[in-house]
Amino acid sequence: MEILSNSIREIHEKLKKKEMSALELTDFFMDEIKSKDKDIKAFLSNDFSEAKKQAEKVDLAIKNGNEISMLSGIPAAIKDNILIDGIKATASSKILENYVAPYDATVILKLKKQDSVFLGKTNMDEFAMGSSTENSAFFKTKNPNDLSRVPGGSSGGSAAAVASNQCVFALGSDTGGSIRQPASFCGVVGLKPTYGAVSRYGLIAMASSLDQIGPLTKTVDDARVVFESIKGKDKKDATSVMYPEKLQEKGLKDLKIGIPKEYFIEGMDKKVEDVIKNEIKKMEDAGAKIEEIDLPHTKDALSVYYVIMPAEVSSNMARYDGIKYGFSTHKSDSEDLLSVYLNSRAEGIGPEVKKRMMLGTYVLSAGYYDAYYKRAQQVRTKITEDFKKAFSKVDIIATPTTPTTAFSFGEKTEDPLAMYLADIFTVPINLAGVPAISVPCGKINNMPVGLQFIAPWFCEETLFKAGEDYEKLIS
């Protein structure tokens, strides 16, 4: 069907001109899910009757001649750590297996105001901890390009759903690469907005100084449309800020693009390096000014991340105690309060999450705080300063999103560090809080490669302009 190659703006026009109804659109994607998702397994749950109701509401508005919003009737998939009132939100964890969200996340409220259609909740690594979606407590999601490979993670279900055309767009969350890395592995666009640009109210927290919600889409312009709809200050998230409106007129050919040599490291796939270098050459030929830059603390970023992230995880995970909500042994075998905590957590929380809680507890414990946590926070400042310096010289930075293409199931589950290295090019961006987008830029043996653009704080529009021009360049 033609709709698969349409952008959100094009679908919006078709709905307005009544070339297609919102219900037909939703029906089409529901059929796609029914036929494809038994193999790909991107979704944890679907609520088709509610989706139909949402679509009918949009059709009624169109019939009555009312204005409709850009995302009205547009079918979306939502990562399962984002709350939709009355719908299960498991974060792919046993401890939330039967948890029904009691309110809407702010991003969901914003999409509901536009009458978007929610097709379902997508699979992820448990509590967003992982880079392959293999840590889901329920099942593995497959990469639509090759079913023997992982979709990446932690927003693997969202990336796979967009890549296999089971929705028009999806929402994910990105703490160290969890939107961009699966976008790169599956061959779709993924945006990690500036820290504070999008409210996290109603996002199940992982590491609060790093988490951001963002879109996974088929095109850069679609990512812009979704981002514009979800951004903004929210009194329910004190870290959210008023998004400064900045005009960005410069296209790709007018930009000075920085290439950090620290992102072309030993150990990365030579073929990925070649693809990225070739794409940079194309941008140069199109008129962009290419400049080699230094981000000297890049090599420390993963170490900083593996101190700060688990520290914040250990604090955020304290709420799952079998007392307030979620899986609990309160009414069964536990005889005292401590055993309710211990048994509820032992049964409900998976191994990777436990490991990070332990690691975080250790680095925050008495006697170790200065050596680990404080030092990591100091090196984090150095990483942020690297970006500040770089952006005084260049408008935007281009790097590979990941050091390899999607790997096979089980390939990295045994060695704890091998899996963590999959995020080596995405983690520094979260530590500095800058925005970045991954755009598909080629394939190696049929597996997609992602090109990552990084812009200064609140310069998402620079990413969109550059990304769009790049898409035109290679189309």
Added chain:
Amino acid sequence: MIDEDQVKHIASLARLKVSDDEIGKLSKDLSAVLDYVKELNKVDVSDVSPTLNASSSENVFRDDDEPDKQDAELAKKLIDSAPENEDGYIKVKSIL
């Protein structure tokens, strides 16, 4: 190096129950990660202030006014999500 006794101690601080099978693996995995992050000791951080807040905002206040009605309904829903509740309170096992 995190030995098995330390694993048990950390687990008790984190309110986690770890089985004997898990202790060995955790000792190995935690040691591997801590060994990796040791690289941070090589970075010169003298006179560098730590990033305490990733956002540029400071002291974000809300208005000190009446909570809206929706908040009261939500509070009830939240209490109802607990395994056991009584008279608007969450009930836990006896503490003393």
